[in-house]
Amino acid sequence: MGLDALGLSFGPDFNPMRILGFIKLFKARKTDLVVVNVGKDMRIAGIAAKMLGIPVVHRVGLAGDMRNTYKVRLLHKWIRPRILVPCEQIKRGLLQELPYLKPEEITVILTGKEPAPSPPATVHSPLRFISTSQLNADKGHKDVLEALAELKKQGYAFEYHIVGTGRIEAELKDLTTSLDLDDRVTWHGFQKDVRSFLRKADVFLLPSHREGLPNTLLEAMAEGLVCVARDVGGVAEVWPNSVSDLLLPASAGPHCLIAILMGILKTDEYSILNQGQHFWSEAVSNSLQAMTQQVERFFSERGTQN
Known part of the structure; x- marks a missing residue:
């Protein structure tokens, strides 16, 4: 630089x-x-x-x-x-x-964060979820995997892309196998250009139990992804009021996450793009x-x- x-x-x-x-x-x-x-x-x-x-x-x-x-x-x-x-x-x-x-x-x-020139104009089929946090216990990946396992049992189609490494990576991979999610989860490991992976996804997941103001969330918002997160740290300070239903309470368990993700999977393409537009607009204002x-x-x- x-x-x-x-x-x-x-x-x-x-x-x-x-x-x-x-x-x-x-x-x-x-x-x-x-x-x-x-x-x-x-x-x-x-x-x-x-x-x-x-x-x-x-x-x-x-x-x-x-x-x-x-x-x-x-x-x-x-x-x-x-x-x-x-x-x-x-x-x-x-x-x-x-x-x-x-x-x-x-x-x-x-x-x-520097916002993308424009939010996404299309939605992938099946829908692509993504997390780009360190693979540590406080980031809540286990909650996501358990929620997705239940959704798979109910017949929903989706992909889950995980970018990053961390202390519980092996444990999470074992859990993925035990939950029969190996065909739905892709592990990308450490990546320097995280935003290139965000651009290929639709919904960003950050069910962390502890945060300050997470860079990962800000990057996803800057790309115009629909975001789902827990209300911890400073998350609510950058969260658009128009999509407050996608912000989980800090104490929310897997069942709350299942309900939100199920609602997204049932949502039509236009509504998903509209929600992403709200996140992108907020990122533009805090560019x-x-x-x-x-x-x-x-x-x-x-x-x-x-």
């Missing part, structure tokens, strides 16, 4: 040699603003920035990423970073878990370009503060 990047080993927290190295680096590059991600960034690069009077932004992806420890509290009080989060749910979580934070210290800018402009304004304002 033409970006200048350096791979560095940070070493232990508060590493004086690495802090000195960042001070020299920031001076040489005339750095205006330092953005840190994990705590170790703050405990080395954040300190170097503070010593030079450079403003710091701490980008936090999940509320649990910051813990209420003496070390974290002390550094926050000294460095005074502005915190950037991708959804309101994470902001609420931070304020609850870290009572020393103030609401005005946390800025919310949604993650943006990568729009969110990048918000980030640029935020960084510019922060970079002028001392």
Whole structure:
């Protein structure tokens, strides 16, 4: 992408040699603003920035990423970073878990994805479901497989494409076999170009039990897929009100998922395309370009503060 990047080993927290190295680096590059991600960034690069009077932004992806420890509290009080989060749910979580934070210290800018030029114009036969999450227990793949097994027993035709790898991949494949779904499920493994697989599907499934603001959902919406997900994390913040019936309650079990998927399988092509249009339109309003402009304004304002 033409970006200048350096791979560095940070070493232990508060590493004086690495802090000195960042001070020299920031001076040489005339750095205006330092953005840190994990705590170790703050405990080395954040300190170097503070010593030079450079403003710091701490980008936090999940509320649990910051813990209420003496070390974290002390550094926050000294460095005074502005915190950037991708959804309101994470902001609420931070304020609850870290009572020393103030609401005005946390800025919310949604993650943006570049929308496809237009939503799909056709629907596949049989209908193609897809999931592109890591194959970990909290992502809810088991619920999907159990729901699809019941739908197969009832005579419904469909395909289920799974993109990704993870800790329970072998377990999920064994479950697929035991549920007699091997003829319906295709495993694609790790893929760099996930969106090319989304373009070949119709319905995106994300029954996760825990999320922040999932990139996988945003990518599927940007391609105009019909989406089905649990109401966890920041999912509801980007979900179109017009298709609220496709958003599962956080505590929903497999039977709720079966009902929604059965309804989609019974739906005519026009209705499926119309639903996808709603998701795509929402993605357009929260596009990568729009969110990048918000980030640029935020960084510019922060970079002028001392």
